[in-house]
Amino acid sequence: MIRLYDTLTRRKRDFVPADPKRITMYVCGPTVYGRAHIGNARPAVVFDTLARLIRHEFGPDSLIYARNVTDVDDKIIAAAEAEGVDPSVITERYERHYLEDMGALGVAPPTIAPRATEEIGPMIAMIEKLLAGGYAYAAQGHVLFDVTKDPAYGILSHRDREQMIAGARVEVAPYKRDPADFVLWKPSDPDVIGWDSPWGRGRPGWHLECSAMIERHLGETIDIHGGGLDLIFPHHENEIAQSRCAHGGAALARYWVHNGFVDFGSEKMSKSLGNVVTPAELLAQGHKGETLRLALLSAHYRSPLPWTETLIDQSKTVLDRLYRAAGDAEAGEIDAEVVEALSDDLNTPAALTRLQAIDDAATLKASASLLGLLGSGADEWFRGGADESGIEAKIAERAQAKANRDFAIADRIRDELKAEGIVLEDGPGGTTWRKE
Ligand SMILES: [Zn+2]
Numbered sequence: 001m002i003r004l005y006d007t008l009t010r011r012k013r014d015f016v017p018a019d020p021k022r023i024t025m026y027v028c029g030p031t032v033y034g035r036a037h038i039g040n041a042r043p044a045v046v047f048d049t050l051a052r053l054i055r056h057e058f059g060p061d062s063l064i065y066a067r068n069v070t071d072v073d074d075k076i077i078a079a080a081e082a083e084g085v086d087p088s089v090i091t092e093r094y095e096r097h098y099l100e101d102m103g104a105l106g107v108a109p110p111t112i113a114p115r116a117t118e119e120i121g122p123m124i125a126m127i128e129k130l131l132a133g134g135y136a137y138a139a140q141g142h143v144l145f146d147v148t149k150d151p152a153y154g155i156l157s158h159r160d161r162e163q164m165i166a167g168a169r170v171e172v173a174p175y176k177r178d179p180a181d182f183v184l185w186k187p188s189d190p191d192v193i194g195w196d197s198p199w200g201r202g203r204p205g206w207h208l209e210c211s212a213m214i215e216r217h218l219g220e221t222i223d224i225h226g227g228g229l230d231l232i233f234p235h236h237e238n239e240i241a242q243s244r245c246a247h248g249g250a251a252l253a254r255y256w257v258h259n260g261f262v263d264f265g266s267e268k269m270s271k272s273l274g275n276v277v278t279p280a281e282l283l284a285q286g287h288k289g290e291t292l293r294l295a296l297l298s299a300h301y302r303s304p305l306p307w308t309e310t311l312i313d314q315s316k317t318v319l320d321r322l323y324r325a326a327g328d329a330e331a332g333e334i335d336a337e338v339v340e341a342l343s344d345d346l347n348t349p350a351a352l353t354r355l356q357a358i359d360d361a362a363t364l365k366a367s368a369s370l371l372g373l374l375g376s377g378a379d380e381w382f383r384g385g386a387d388e389s390g391i392e393a394k395i396a397e398r399a400q401a402k403a404n405r406d407f408a409i410a411d412r413i414r415d416e417l418k419a420e421g422i423v424l425e426d427g428p429g430g431t432t433w434r435k436e
Helices: 038-058 074-083 087-104 120-132 161-168 206-217 229-246 279-284 289-297 309-326 336-343 348-355 361-369 378-383 388-403 407-419
Strands: 003-006 011-014 023-027 063-067 136-139 142-145 182-187 202-204 222-228 253-259 422-427 430-435
Touching: 003 253, 023 038, 023 206, 038 063, 038 087, 038 222, 038 253, 038 279, 038 289, 038 336, 063 206, 074 087, 087 279, 087 289, 120 136, 120 142, 120 182, 120 206, 120 229, 142 229, 161 229, 182 206, 182 229, 202 206, 206 229, 222 229, 229 253, 279 289, 289 309, 289 348, 309 361, 309 378, 336 348, 348 361, 378 430, 388 407, 388 422, 388 430, 407 422
Parallel strands: 023 063, 023 222, 222 253
Antiparallel strands: 003 011, 136 142, 142 182, 182 202, 422 430
């Protein structure tokens, strides 16, 4: 039995899907105007791991996982203006980079990845429902959601109205009846991206796309809604308000799951790590995606994760050890204790501790795959990308030098390889090598 901490009820609950053959999960995806940073990668990795667990428990075809792409947004418009290009140039570029970066971290693509610009029709339809129900009003080219009409507003964030207004840093605007009202639709200037609507040419407010996409692709009530802690308010609170009021009070999600922040400030950011906080830059520095994935899973997903160079180094050491233990074994049975740890609100630290205690290589390999780890062979992990024949030639040269008692030459060859990141290990069976 999987148990998940539900933000709405503030407790850990048994995960009982409405239909175990069609489990639905929606996670708010990227706004594509720049390269993802490691904080954006955390929910991608966390919910990828939850998806693996659900598919293990309920079957490979049991889960529909949707993650949206926000490709219309003021930040995108600003980036496009700064470069003097069409917004689609920006969004296509950064959606592609996002998929590359997350792919490097072992994140499988979701089942569906709807783009906001391709869902304008369903969004307009939802606004019309909200207007017809008296939950929204049109004013000066805008359509606003009227929070005073929704008695459940605040149900997720557990905030009262004053706190909500303070937390949202809401703008008082002449077209708003109440400062907490939020935008469903706003007008676009003629030179800005927009669509025709009953309220004039404009574009949707950000919160609306998730409600409309969930309704269209997954249904009125989904099993799991996920995202970062920072989305609870106002984004998810507003999604709930829109969907509940458009659907006669039906709940938007049965379980609300939120991951904590990646913390860049707690320990000294070392000089070499500098301000490098994007997976792309870390990969370019030579770190492997799997190392970053393990680092992201090293803390419980609801806890803050201090991001330090030490964490990356430790994660690499753990993976070296795990790859040495797994060797080139084929995956066998999955270890019950690893499943148990993950089933307890995705306790990845406990699962990682257990992995390091598994003796059987085949069991280790299979169990690690549940966390998206040990996907390569040990050979590839330790030697991937190296010039193998060149290294073997140098090892032979060094062996000859040693046989000639020419130790200075032997040491020089070893040091040269070390400088290239190749470590030689002398053992009873001869010399082997691995990447550092
Ligand atoms: Zn969302």
